[in-house]
Amino acid sequence: MKILIVDDSRVARKTIALTIEALGFVYEEASTGNEALDILADRSDEFSLVILDWNMPGLSGIEVLRRIKRDARLKSIPVMMATTEMERSSMIEAVKAGAKHYVTKPFTPEHLSVRILQSLGVA
Amino acid sequence: MLEPVQVFADALKMVLSGMTGETGGGDFNEIVSCMPCEEPVSGIMRLKNKRGWIRIVMEKSTGIEIVERMLGCPEHGLSQSELEDGVVEFLNVVAGMAKAALAGGPYYFELAVPSYEHDFEPGVPPDGATYMVARFPLGDICLGFLIR
Numbered sequence: 179m180k181i182l183i184v185d186d187s188r189v190a191r192k193t194i195a196l197t198i199e200a201l202g203f204v205y206e207e208a209s210t211g212n213e214a215l216d217i218l219a220d221r222s223d224e225f226s227l228v229i230l231d232w233n234m235p236g237l238s239g240i241e242v243l244r245r246i247k248r249d250a251r252l253k254s255i256p257v258m259m260a261t262t263e264m265e266r267s268s269m270i271e272a273v274k275a276g277a278k279h280y281v282t283k284p285f286t287p288e289h290l291s292v293r294i295l296q297s298l299g300v301a
Numbered sequence: 302m303l304e305p306v307q308v309f310a311d312a313l314k315m316v317l318s319g320m321t322g323e324t325g326g327g328d329f330n331e332i333v334s335c336m337p338c339e340e341p342v343s344g345i346m347r348l349k350n351k352r353g354w355i356r357i358v359m360e361k362s363t364g365i366e367i368v369e370r371m372l373g374c375p376e377h378g379l380s381q382s383e384l385e386d387g388v389v390e391f392l393n394v395v396a397g398m399a400k401a402a403l404a405g406g407p408y409y410f411e412l413a414v415p416s417y418e419h420d421f422e423p424g425v426p427p428d429g430a431t432y433m434v435a436r437f438p439l440g441d442i443c444l445g446f447l448i449r
Contacts, residue, residue: 186414187386187387187389187390187393188382188386189368189371189372189383189386189387189390190390192372193371193372193373196372196373233393233412233413233414235414261397262393262394262396262397262398262400262412263397263412264397264398264400264401265400265401265404282397283393283394283397284315284316284319284320284394285319286319287373
């Protein structure tokens with residue numbers, strides 16, 4: 179299974195990638211929302227999950243999420259928000275927009291692992 | 302003591318614990334300007350819905366220790382860009398936690414994309430900002446904010 183990590187922080191992407199590798203999955207990285215949408219537009223069939231930051235330069239994570247869920251070819255890919263936005267209103271907004279799970283930073287590898295497995299439907 | 306100082310101090314301690322496993326320390330004091338650093342690393346978030354900013358400053362050695370722990374690979378040997386990115390991400394998470402705690406009050410702010418400060422000079426007077434320094438076994442961390 180391949181997971182797309184979308185976060186403008188290289189360190190944040192790497193911390194998520196370490197957890198994905200430990201679970202035995204593979205990943206690809208995007209540092210902006212537009213880059214993520216381009217990757218998905220080209221190779222949507224490759225990805226089983228998108229892990230998405232909220233606050234990024236350019237397209238925000240919530241806007242990327244909305245665009246994924248509006249796109250007939252992409253909307254079946256589960257999206258998990260991994261963000262510093264930890265208010266209830268933000269969580270509700272993301273879930274209403276189609277996020278399958280929502281984790282707030284900082285998270286432990288154990289917590290992230292559980293959420294990834296749940297999002298992939300293998301937990 | 303101003304309420305936001307406690308909020309930021311708590312956020313700093315919780316985020317440091319969550320991202321590095323460092324559970325000791327956290328005692329903090331308000332200070333008049335950013336603590337002096339021999340080789341500072343600094344990140345800043347300029348707020349979206351308020352005039353102001355949130356800044357985090359520490360010695361480079363402290364920043365390296367924190368970011369290496371965030372990455373879970375203490376012998377990795379960080380590049381300068383990884384260090385800068387990690388310090389900024391650390392600030393981002395602290396700000397997110399503080400923001401949630403300040404919701405509904407006059408200091409509430411919206412998160413913006415933070416950046417690394419290449420030219421920050423710790424000794425410059427803060428012009429109305431609040432600074433605090435928190436002491437951890439990993440090193441001292443200075444956090445400043447101006448929220449108007």
